[in-house]
Amino acid sequence: MIPDDExxxxxxxxxxxxxxxxxxxxATAESCTAGWIAKAMTDVPGSSEWFIGGIASYADEAKTTLLGVPAAVIEKDGAVSQAVVEAMARGAIERTGANRAVAVSGIAGPAGGTPEKPVxxxxxAWARRDGEEIKVKTRLEHYQGDxxxxxxxxxxxxxxxVMMS
Known part of the structure; x- marks a missing residue:
């Protein structure tokens, strides 16, 4: 089911x-959603109480410079990978001071897919600061549609x- 704006x-x-x-x-670290998660959060009045901000790191170099994702990880695993979203989530917490972060990287299409990583x-990745440690959970999904x-x-x-992390 595709959720509507409401x-x-x-x-x-x-x-x-x-x-x-x-x-x-x-805090959010977004690639394929390009800030849409942050927009949804700030569509809620009073969101400044619990939302710090988001980083739309669409290009690989933005993932590296803005979130600290090692270029070698992107080169080895690809931008759409478990290792990259985990690093994005950690980077969002480290760079913003948030307690929690969500990171997303995917292939929305219509082009860009491969047999190994289709559209x-x-x-x-959902991360939370636990004392000095940052704990991260990751998940892979495959969606249909445009x-x-x-x-x-x-x-x-x-x-x-976010509420399950």
Missing amino acids: RLIKLAREVGVWLAARDERL GTVWF REGIRRQAVGRALAG
């Missing part, structure tokens, strides 16, 4: 309530995952 805002509001109850703040492949549908599904999954 569903995404409702989900963002739920995430905000969840974060506020824990006195935590979220609709999306990697997610470019907007794939991205919209990714935003919904990213938001829902």
Whole structure:
């Protein structure tokens, strides 16, 4: 099911309530969603209480310069990989001071897919600071649909995952 804008805002509001109850703040590191998760979060009035900001790191060099993802990791595993989203999530926490972060990198299409990583492949990472340690959970999803549908599904999954991390 592809969530509509109303569903995404409702989900963002739920995430905000969840974060506020824990006195935590979220940052985003987004590639294929290009800031859409941050937009959904800030569509909720009062979001400055629990949302620090987002980094739209669409290009590989932005992942490296803005989030500290090692270029060697991108070269070895590809931008759409578990290792890269994990590094993106860690970088978002380290660079913003957030307690939590969500990172997304995927292939929204219509081009860019390969047999190993077809269009609709999306990697997610949810990170949380636990004292001095940053703990990260990752997940791989494969979505169907057009470019907007794939991205919209990714935003919904990213938001829902914050409350499960």
